[in-house]
Amino acid sequence: MHKVSGFFLCFICLPLLSFFSSNPGYSQEIAPDKVKTIFGIVPKVAENPSNPVTPEKVNLGRYLFFEPRLSKSSKISCNSCHSLANSGVDGLPTSIGHKWQIGPRNAPTVLNAALEFTQFWDGRAKDVEEQAMGPMLNPKEMASTKELVVQRLKSIPQYVEMFKKAFPDETDPVSFENAAKAIAAFERTLITPSRFDRYMDGDLSALSPEEKEGLKTFIQTGCISCHNGTGIGGGMFQKFGLVHKVSWLQDLGRFEVTNNPADKYVFKVPSLRNVAKTAPYFNNGHTWSLEEAVKTMGYVQLGKNLTDEEVKKIVSFLGSLSAEPPLQVTLPNLPPSTPQTPKPMP
């Protein structure tokens, strides 16, 4: 397992933290190459050797991402809860699915999700390929079945052609697993560089003075214990409420997957890329304000009472993690159903 304890992390980050707090040459400006060692610049595409990202697969995946016929009702697509017009989220505390059922957890953004070390809040899927299958089959989400998905797709000649092109070496390319693979390949292209990457790449003007102050505070406060790597998070599990209990937290998190008592209240550390645009926050969308979310994290994870000034600076830095240039997604033109296509079941 990839699980890393809080202690272990602090052990890793300690040298970095002490570097930044003790280095006499370190004042306002943080050397981008040092920052890059903590985080790293996003790749153009989050590659996966076992699911190569080809143009044909990405194109098919884009169609399927917007395809409501993958759901039982033919109403809900991936994009319904991971809206690419809305930074990859639905902006709701927890999502609305089949027959308006309200789900238990906040829909994480699909942007940069492929960079994360595991998928879902509880890490029950190892990558986006495995993740993409989940919502289609979840009775509270798209409420479909593998058979229904395949039947619908096979009934539409344009999709059959697209699957053949995306999986040219397979004898039966239209499969549930390949649908998920194509969606995942598309998601692997949904990587959003930001001004922060330009900064790490050496462009000192990419961050404002306040954002640089915020970055320093983010590092020195210890946020980087968990929020590190190219995703600025998304690289480990962590207990929510490591130092102080989270009063409203009911969700047992990863424990529900492993049944290991040590995993109670443990969640994947979310990526902070685009965080300024993906409210509300936390596993159940409990908190709408990014300021409040930062303050909460400082207290329950690090045992620190951050001042309003520190919070303001950190939030300012987090704003530099929003996609820039803005993500440009062109809608597909979904092919029509045929008489063989199973009808919507709302």
Added chain:
Amino acid sequence: MHKVSGFFLCFICLPLLSFFSSNPGYSQEIAPDKVKTIFGIVPKVAENPSNPVTPEKVNLGRYLFFEPRLSKSSKISCNSCHSLANSGVDGLPTSIGHKWQIGPRNAPTVLNAALEFTQFWDGRAKDVEEQAMGPMLNPKEMASTKELVVQRLKSIPQYVEMFKKAFPDETDPVSFENAAKAIAAFERTLITPSRFDRYMDGDLSALSPEEKEGLKTFIQTGCISCHNGTGIGGGMFQKFGLVHKVSWLQDLGRFEVTNNPADKYVFKVPSLRNVAKTAPYFNNGHTWSLEEAVKTMGYVQLGKNLTDEEVKKIVSFLGSLSAEPPLQVTLPNLPPSTPQTPKPMP
């Protein structure tokens, strides 16, 4: 009122019909300029002098079209039922709205809607500007209120800026009516030329021989009595079941708006542009097959039992009305909410 009786129409079209059936020079090839007199080539933009289509307004309208915060739940946008990935429809018999309520009528495509002489199946809105207000306020659809829409929009600085630019001469530009005007302006750009327009413009190779046969059949059968003009429909009201009663029809149509007994079962004649991609058909999505829909129309409207061959030809022609080049819509990047933004109410 724009209502035109079936008799009056036949009177108008008779000379054209007799021209096509008696003209000795008329065999397979129909002279495009004659065809153009019945239909007409779509404009690039469906202008409205009282709501000028400016780039700023169209851009704002594109944002608002995809904006779920216009709905009470913050889940449903215009695009939810008029999906621009799906030829402007949801592909359901009747739409699913707030709290999964199932509406009474089939969602018509938003593509080319601005070309039609009136809006909604029953013509209760005179243009897309008026139409755009309806779903936001309908308790079964987006279930919002004017106040909530304005409160949400005014709470988001980026929208305030965009409204100022779209309505530069107004002192209080962020209004419910202006939101509808902006959405309408965007819709006025959702015009989809097709191969049929190229044909009418003189490119004889734009239609296949079977499609030309279908066009001839479409004209000679009398479909053009109602389906004429640039929308190939969308220009008049008509009783559904003019000659023969429609066995399954319950909806009283325009009667519900006017209370005039003559308006029972009267509906707006829908545009046939993109019809091959906007199943299911009729006011309640009763019929999934375009062949069946054509056969039904021939019988109940014209009293004709079309042969399978005739139906096939007409359907072939109708396929030439699909958008070409395909519509290319780039998603907006919706601005984040602020602490002042009223929360979702699912």
